[in-house]
Amino acid sequence: MAWKKRIASTASVMLLAAGGMMATASPAAADGPxxxxxxxxxxxxxxTGNRIASASTNSCFFPQDFTFGTIVSYDNNLSVDAKVWHYYANIGAYQLARTLVAGGFSSNIGVPDLGAAYGDLVCMGNARP
Incomplete structure (x- = not known):
């Protein structure tokens, strides 16, 4: 009987230790940046660099409203696509510049000056300029 208690005790300590390691893992390590x-x-x-984060699934924001340069990398953990719209001030119209797909990411988008012009928007879900 004593050996059963020792085995049960040892197993409990090992499970608690393993559970503690999983519970203390940082959210960034588990989910990325x-x-x-x-x-x-x-x-x-x-x-890296300045980051804008949004949880909205149906709205737009102007990247220029923040201390921000141009969109160079992204991580989309939303269930909806986000679209970057370029504003052409000379004709007062928007054109789709890039789609940031739901669940997608890129460490270097490769589109120069994406979202950097005055009036450019990032819209999530069904939101439009």
């Missing part, structure tokens, strides 16, 4: 249910755009490659 952007929190779950958010889209994050970064103004440097490799998910």
């Amino acid at each position: 952007c929190p779950a249910s958010r889209i994050c755009v970064y103004d440097k490659d490799g998910f």
